[in-house]
Amino acid sequence: MNTEVFAARHIGITERDLPKMFGTIGVETLEQLIYETIPNDIKLKQPLNLPKGVSEHEFLNHLQELSNKNKVFKTFIGLGYHESLTPSVIKRNILENPGWYTAYTPYQAEIAQGRLEALLNFQTMVSDLTGMELANASLLDESTAAAEAMTMLFDVRSRQQKKDGAVKFFVSEEILPQTLSLLKTRSIPLGIELIVGNHETFDFSEDCYGAILQYPGKHGQIHDYAGFVQKAKEKDIKVAVAADILSLVLLTPPGEWGVDVVVGTTQRFGIPLGYGGPHAAFFATKEEYKRSIPGRIIGVTKDTDGNRALRMALQTREQHIKRDKATSNICTAQVLLAVMAGMYAVYHGPEGLKYIAGKVHSQTKRLAQGLEDLGIKQRNTAFFDTIQLQVPNVASLRKLMEEKSINLNYIDDTHVSISLNEATSEQDLERVLECFASSQKTKDNAALPSGAKEVLPASLRRKSSFLEHDVFNSYHSETELMRYIKKLERKDLALNHSMISLGSCTMKLNAASEMLPLSWANWGNIHPFVPLDQAKGYQEMITSLEHQLNEITGFAATSLQPNSGAQGEYAGLMVIRAYHESRGEGHRNICIIPASAHGTNPASAVMAGMQVVVTKTDERGNIDVIDLEEKVKLHSENLAALMVTYPSTHGVFESSIIKITQLIHEHGGQVYMDGANMNAQVGLTNPATIGADVCHLNLHKTFAIPHGGGGPGVGPICVAEQLKPFLPGNPVVETGGKQAITAISAAPWGSALACLISYGYIKMLGAEGLTNATKVAILNANYIKGRLKGKFEVLYTGERGRAAHEMIIDCRPFKEQGIEVTDIAKRLMDYGFHAPTVSFPVAGTMMIEPTESESLVELDKFCDAMISIRSEIDEATADEPNNVLKNAPHTLDMVTSDSWEYPYSRQKAAFPLPYVSENKFWPSIRRTDEAFGDRNLICTCAPIEAYAEV
Structure with missing residues (x-):
């Protein structure tokens, strides 16, 4: 056995197993089985044009060299992302522990009570800090959560507000830029009209159904929104707030103003920056919306013997029931990251969080005072961790900062903002102050004061208690938390115990060598909005991974931005939509979907503004081609797309697939291939060969990212040449095609940190x-x-x-x-x-x-x-x-x-x-x-x- 061949470690079957297996199956060779399984007309004529696989040792050395090309600056950019400190006990016992990262979504509650308890802790933490009655068990990122709030309130408007015709949604100009971009993406297909403006001058006579505010604002200003919320209530306008979770330790929680939804990210609760993800977003709302809340909710019940039991409640897999009537296509969460964030709160407890938030706020006040003493104008009247400064020469300041390996948020030619975090040291503050003093040529006057004046008025300061439950007040020593984590782990069956043979949810090995680099600082501590020359290692990895996926799918280009499979579905359909509009065929809105498709398919199509037409399956489980032909011809003029899973959801390579895709093209449509079963295609056939135009790939299935109990996931889309110009962009960092659609997720390259796993999987296995x-x-x-x-x-x-x-x-x-x-x-x-x-x-x-x-x-x-x-x-x-x-x-x-x-x-x-x-x-x-x-x-x-x- 060649010990350097990774495939021998990843693939469980050996040569000596084959005779027994062939005898049971009834074949002579593996090639015979493949010949009898995959239609001949779609088989690849040439092997994959990818390099030979490398050993695990070679890969880890390569990734170490690649990581050294990233420059880890002290980054104070903010904009929803902050350096955080992952407690080592959480890193070692959860992030690096296959007992946690290889578990499946807790649909089988009896063998998932540990994860369910950890997620219940997360929900409790979010509910307490936001002041809301109900929280789900995480969403994909803050911007996605904000978009889900907008669409949820849009859905309930007619049932609860009697505002059937109201389609306007107010967005505060304080909103994060990536969130605004994503709101634009999600609003257009649904006919929602965004009104972006100043909340203080908003005209409440506008026929709006909802509004969203940022708390604190994107550059740090904290507004007292209580008056706005009261006026909105009087006009029956529902209000959502995107809030910084650490700030809620000190600030009045939005729930106490009577808002309807609070969203945000828990990234700063011990989760690495990771160049944008994965991070667990939160979504909290009122109990009256419990039937409309997107994603998963963990609920308390009892078992057969009357003992306390936990399980997923209410909306679990609602897409597979409601299909095109579903209000969201969300079918995954960020479970592993939510577990970590919840444990961060368990470990630190309310007093620990108060200390961390208090320290960050105190440092920010002192820095602001020191800068004001230098004659630099600080514009925020009330702030938590971010100050906005007016400076005469941003270019020279930036040069000084970058020489000291410091990143700020450069707003325009005369304004910058600085966002501090729990990793900020006294030395960091002194270096920042020195750079400002040098830019002002007043270096001798630079001094960091020992204290500073209060900047939070009483109306903004939190008075209510939080995290009073025993779980947040019992495990503050490492010994106790280690044992608590182990106690929960023992309740869960994960891949480190036995095979998890889930159809459609591929639970393959997540190799240790693929996972190890996720803990390396040079990958974890990169902010998604740093200049590209500070992320050369990431950029090289991303470019290589995109090339690998292009080769595997046969397509021309890839976007890694979607950070779940369902989000990939939506992204693919939005790219198809943009393609039709570019050709003056924006009327094409019919999406044909087989009855056997994943429930997220019709939900995604409706979100993309399409009308779903279902086609039958025959007695063999295949697409009924006669029925499909009838429906294609009937809707020929308005046909936008066919969504097809291949091999089918029934586990069959349908021999009529090329005939099907040609039929769609003949009638002006595009073919979207759901990549859930791509692990049956790699190296043998591909989406381009079967005639598809776009597919999403579940990197957490086919390409070895761990399921993590229901997330993280990455759902990139790969597209044919004609769709390449429309790949999604980002408002802060340029990415995507020349005619890019607006953002699909918050970060330019989605959950970039997790992409290291798939990059390693492909690189070590080779063609x-x-x-x-x-x-x-x-x-x-x-x-x-x-x-x-x-x-x-x-x-x-x-x-x-x-x-x-x-x-x-x-x-x-x-x-x-x-x-x-x-x-x-x-x-x-x-x-x-x-x-x-x-x-x-x-x-x-x-x-x-x-x-x-x-x-x-x-x-x-x-x-x-x-x-x-x-x-x-x-x-x-x-x-x-x-x-x-x-x-x-x-x-x-x-x-x-x-x-x-x-x-x-x-x-x-x-x-x-x-x-x-x-x-x-x-x-x-x-x-x-x-x-x-x-x-x-x-x-x-x-x-x-x-x-x-x-």
């Missing part, structure tokens, strides 16, 4: 390794299909009876014995496995995807578990629900209880197969009561005794 990974993913899926033959029916296959990289097994026949697919999912927990994807895309089924990273031993364990469960199903009867499946999962409390009232043994309940006892995972609760939790919605750290069933 041959990437292609072999795809082949083995297909091999593993077909092996499971072969082993389960006769026990579980596979619903759809290709023309030669092969699965792609995933398959759907039909569990509906077991209803005759009283067994539902959910019972199988819960029973798998007793065998030490996370369930495959349940009831999507077909109710009553399971979609299984093993990925290429799993060994034959692990595949066989999973198959043994499924076959054993099938035997248990055969033993069950519809008239006797007291069986091992209906009672699953079995907790340690159940199995060790003094009483045992079940007609099967404790051994069968907890240790159904010999391998289980070697590495037993215990679900921490029994099944959750979903209805009870939704009737009694509690989304903060309250004990179950705090409420009663009504």
Whole structure:
């Protein structure tokens, strides 16, 4: 074995495994299997034009050299991004811990109570600091959260405000520039008219449905918005506020003014800058909007035994239910980052946060005083951490600052702003002051005062308490926090315990060598708006990754800006929209979507201003080409796009795909390919070959970014030549195409830090390794299909009876014995496995995807578990629900209880197969009561005794 070949470490199957697997599948060679799986007319004629893979050692050395090209200045740019200090106990035990970063979205609550508790802490932290009743479990970034606030209030306007015709939305000129750009992007397709102006002179007679304010303003001024909010209420105008979360420790929370939504980012709660992300945004609102809030909410309920239990509540996966009626396409969060930010609050507690915020504010006041003593005018009358200065010669000041490795925010030729943070030292303040003194030629007069006058009027100072729950007042030593984090980790089943065979949500290995650089300072401490010459390492990595993805997809250009798959869908459709408008065909607004598509597809199409037309699938699960032809011809004049997932959501390489894409092009439309299943294409076929024009890629699936319990994700779009000019831009740093659409996410290159993982994955595997990974993913899926033959029916296959990289097994026949697919999912927990994807895309089924990273031993364990469960199903009867499946999962409390009232043994309940006892995972609760939790919605750290069933 060549120990320098990364593919041998990433791919779980070895040469000696192949004969057994081929025998089970019924093929002679791997090439035969691929030939029988992928239609010949879409296979690549040439291998990927990418370099040979490098060893892990070579990659880490390369990335170290690349990181040295980044210049880490002391950066005081602000604009929503601040250097923060990640407590080492959180970095080591969460960010660098596969027990946290390889976990899946907590849809199976019984084996996710640790993450759910961490997210409940996050929600409580946000609710307390904002003064709002309800918070979700994070969004993608502050600007996205602001856009979600605008669209949520737009959605509720007719139901609650009786303002059906009101389409105007006021935006304070104090808003962050990237947020304004994103508001423009999201408003245009929905017909929302933005009014940007001064909140003090706003004409309340305008027919507005809502408004958004920035607190503090983009250059640091803090306004007392209470009067504005009161007037807005009188006119029935809903108000959102984008707030700095650290400032809310000292400032009156917006919830106390009666606002409707508060959004922002938790980046400064211990999350690295990372050149823009990933960072967890927050979204807090009133309880009356609980059915409209975007994203995920963690709620408190009880389990079968009446014990306190947590689960995702209300809006969970609403797109897959509401589809084109969904109010948002958000289907992921920034879970790993939200967990870290929540733990930052747990570790520091209310008193620690007061100390940090107080120190930042005190330093800012003292710096302002020192600069005023030099004769420099400070324009902000009330401020928290940011001062705005009027200076005679910005160019000379900038030269002095950059010589001292300092970045400020240069507003224009005569104004700068300085935003301090928790990492700011006394030496930093002195260096800043010296540079200003030198620019003023008054260096001898530079002195940092020991104190400064108060700048916050009483009306702006926080008086209410926050973070009073025990969890924020118990774990302030490293020992205690380390143990608390470990306690929560033990409740969660992650990839470091066993295979997570989720169809459509690829859970492959996230290699340690791909993850390590995320902790390096030269990658973590770069602000997204620094001059490009300070981020040469990032720029080289980004350019290389874009080239790699272009080659893999066959397309001409890539934008890394979208920071989730759903955001990539939206970005791709907005680029298509811009393309049609550039050709004078802005009337094209029909988006055809197969009935089997991900629920985010129709939601994204509606957000992009398109009308969804659904096309049927046939009895084999493929797109019904006859029905598609009829609908294409019917809507030919207005056809904008087809959204297609390939291989299909049913796990099949449809042989008619080229005919389908040609049909769309013949009628003037563009083809959008959902990249959820790209891991079955890499190196074997590609979106350009099948005739697509744009695709998004789930870097957190195909390209090894960890799922992190539901995020981070990156969803870049790759486009054909004609769409290249329209790739999204950014208002602060130039990026995108020559006719760029406005921003899709806040940062120019989205979650740039996470892109290091995919860059490493591609670079270490190389062309041959990437292609072999795809082949083995297909091999593993077909092996499971072969082993389960006769026990579980596979619903759809290709023309030669092969699965792609995933398959759907039909569990509906077991209803005759009283067994539902959910019972199988819960029973798998007793065998030490996370369930495959349940009831999507077909109710009553399971979609299984093993990925290429799993060994034959692990595949066989999973198959043994499924076959054993099938035997248990055969033993069950519809008239006797007291069986091992209906009672699953079995907790340690159940199995060790003094009483045992079940007609099967404790051994069968907890240790159904010999391998289980070697590495037993215990679900921490029994099944959750979903209805009870939704009737009694509690989304903060309250004990179950705090409420009663009504």
